Every structure is written in structure tokens, then in C-alpha cells.
Amino acid sequence: MPPRIQSHRVSNSLLPFLSSSSSTSSSTLSASASCLSRYDFSTTSVSQTRHRETMFNWLNNEGSVFKYHVPGETNYVTRLQKGNDASQSSSPDVGVENKKPFPGNQDFVSESILSEELRMEIYKRVVEQKKSIRVVSVELRVDMRRVGAVIRLVELEKRWKQLGKNLALPYARAIHEMVPTTPLATDGNQPSHESTNDLPIHRLTEPQIFYPVPESRPFTRVDAGRVFSGAPALVHKEAEKSRDHLAAVDDLVRRTRTFERIGKGANEQQVLQPADMRIPHPQLILVEKDRMDHPNEYRERVKRYNERLADQDASEGKRRAVAVARREATLKHVEPETSRFQFRIQDVVVSRTTTGRDGRGPNAPGRRYGVPSQECKKGQVKIPTEVIV
């Protein structure tokens, strides 16, 4: 905004009486002192200082580049400083600079976020094309948990749009310009957003165990897993079989494998599996093995990969059908005429076996009597700390 002409005149007339470092209080004083002058009709502050003029000079010359920002980039004043540095010293690292959203904190380097196109592509593939989260995660190189989160958030966004709620689009746009984003590749070479196949740390692997093994005895990762979970060692024949870990991974990918469990009651848990089986995408091990064995049979490899995934989908579907049938067997759905709700009546068992002798058994229906609720106790975390995909 260029300064108004009138205020120019005022400042000029009062310039000899004001020091350059006049504060607001002195300006109000001088304004009241000039009340009797012929400018008493003016409501403009009289402190038209040199600062204001230099500000407008700067805005009209150097600063004019900041008036409209380049989409996809930040619009910080520090850019001028950087420009000077760059002209003096050669080759500034543009890639790294772009990852620093806060010019005051040069130590903070931001990770990339998903671009809008990539986000919508994930949603499209999972919800519209009905691909599994596992497949989409491998194709677009995004973690499975993030894929799940994207789907939930896009669903939420759609619901909000339906309800007519306002979305914070300017905010989203600003964030996308501040931090780097992972684009959606059009030519099929999708850049990796993050590492998708990290091995999670299992609780059972935390203790350090001293376990002496004779040199003459083979001891593999399968055996180590058994030691960690306190399972007895395998007999010789089974141990021989367990060493074919690719077959085991294949079974796992096709979902035709059952896992041994150990422990009693509430302590029952699955025997710890080797790392090949615990990574998020074990099917990629087989893909890699296939590529090493048959480097020139691309189509055959893709066919085998798809076949494995189809097997997996079929087994998953079967398992889900069994789970639903088991659940529905004890559940009755009632939709009364007079109510807008459905009632789901689960048949439970009240007997000595469920309630226990003192009536406080954990399997009995209903809230317990005489067992205080931990709800208001100190240190109870009520915010969910993880989402199971």
C-alpha cells in the first residue's frame, strides 16, 4: 500500500520536531500538541517516520519478489540472505534446503509427506479397485499402516464434505508447500516414500539369554525363536524340516500355515518366528529368490507372484467366512418396527464355570462387583497409542 499523500504532508511538517527514533507515546503527545494546528482534522498518526518510508521503499524494490509466492515453495525473507550467500559461495544444496520448513531452526530436516495425487491413488486402488492393503503398499512403496491411515482419513474427509463441514484447505496447501512431498510417478517408477519392510522389535526378543549350544548341533533362527519363547527344542526330524525356510515363507504367504502356540491360559502365545516370517512383506523374499533363480523369465515371475497373492486372498476369504459364521452363530440381529436401531443380542453363559466361585470370574457377563474401576486412577492412558491395521 503506498502511503497516503495527506500523511506525507503531516510528516513533512512535523519532521523537524520529531526525532527519528520517536516511539508511539511521543507521537501521541505530539499529536495532542498539534491539536490546535490546521491538521487537527487528520486522524492519521503523525509519526511518519523514516522507517515507514524505508519500509515502502523496500516493499516496492527488493521486497516486491515476496508479494506473490511461487507455488510449491516457501516465501521466507531469509531467501534474500540465502541468495546473497549463494552468489558468493557456489552450489547451495537445494534438495536439503527444501526440507527445512523452519528457517530459524536449521537443524530440523523434515521427512516427506504424501502428495495429494499419491494419497488419492492409494484410496482409489484400495477402495475402488479392491486391491489388498499389502499389495498397494508394495506397489506405491508406502508403509501398510500409512495406507490404512490414508483410507480412514479420506473416508473422514468425504463424510465431512457430505455434512457440509469446512475443510482447512488453505492450511493443507500451506503445509504441502512448506515440507517436501512424495509425488505419484506417472511412468511406473514410483519413488519410495519410506521403508516398508522393517522388522518390528518383538517383545520376546528384548531379554538377553545365555543359551549354550554344542558346536556339533545346528542352531538356526527358528531354534533361536523357540528359545526366546521358551518352547522345547524341536526333535531331529522336525528340525530338519524347519530349515527349509523358503518353503516356510511360501506357506506363510499362501496362508496355509498354522503356528504352534505355547503357554497356558492368559499366557498362551505364538512361538516366536524367524525374521523372514515377521517382516511386513514376506512375499518379497520369494520374489527376490525367483529373480535370482530365473533372471530372464519376467512374465513367469509375475504370474507366480500373482498366483501366490490369489492363494493368499482365497485363504484369507475362507478364514474370514469361518470367523463370521462362528460369530453369527451366537449373535441374533433384531430390528424392531418401533425402533430406529438394530439390537444385537449375544447369547452368553452364566454358570459356575464362567462366574467362578466368588462371582468375579473374568469370563462372566457384565461389569464386576467389588472390583474397582481403574478409570480415574493416575497415569491411565486413554488416548489410543496404536492402530492395528
Add this chain to the structure above:
Amino acid sequence: MVVRIRLARFGNKRQPFYNIVVTQARSARGSKPLEVIGTYNPIPKRPTTLFDDASGTTRPYKDISLDISRAKYWVGVGAQPSDSAWRLLNIAGIVEPKPHVQK
């Protein structure tokens, strides 16, 4: 003394949750009942999970868990359901709807 089938409120402020209990009519709401035969969660839930896709409904639902054989037994020996318990037992198909009494 009369034995009643009624609801006992649990849960926190604005998060009601009820045990369906069999108890003496004159005992306090929070006292220990003869038997807990089920629960009722009056807060409706939206069908979102995989299981709900299979059931193919769009209505919000409320969960009731009930030992139906025990409920039939207690009704058979003369336990009197309260109005709200009567409604739930009717939904579960154990008793006829309560006849409307003209005042």
C-alpha cells in the same frame, strides 16, 4: 419379597452401561445382585467393521448380551422385569410386550 429383573447402571458420566441383573426388589441399584444375566449398552454404534459388511445393515446398532436360558428360568419362577428390562426381554423374544395399562 419380590425378585425383579432390572438394570444396574455402570459406566462413567455420560457413558452409561447397564448390567441386566436379577435382584431383590427393595435392594439398592448398586448393591450386589442375586445374579448378573447380561449387559446392555445403550450407546448406539455405527456399523463399520468387516463383520457388519456381511450382515448388510445400515441401521446403527446397540449391543445386548444375555443368557437367554437363565432369563427364561427367572421369568418362569416369577421374577418381575422392570419396564426397561421388559422391553429388552421382549426384543430378545422371551416375553410378550408389556400390556398397555389405562390410567
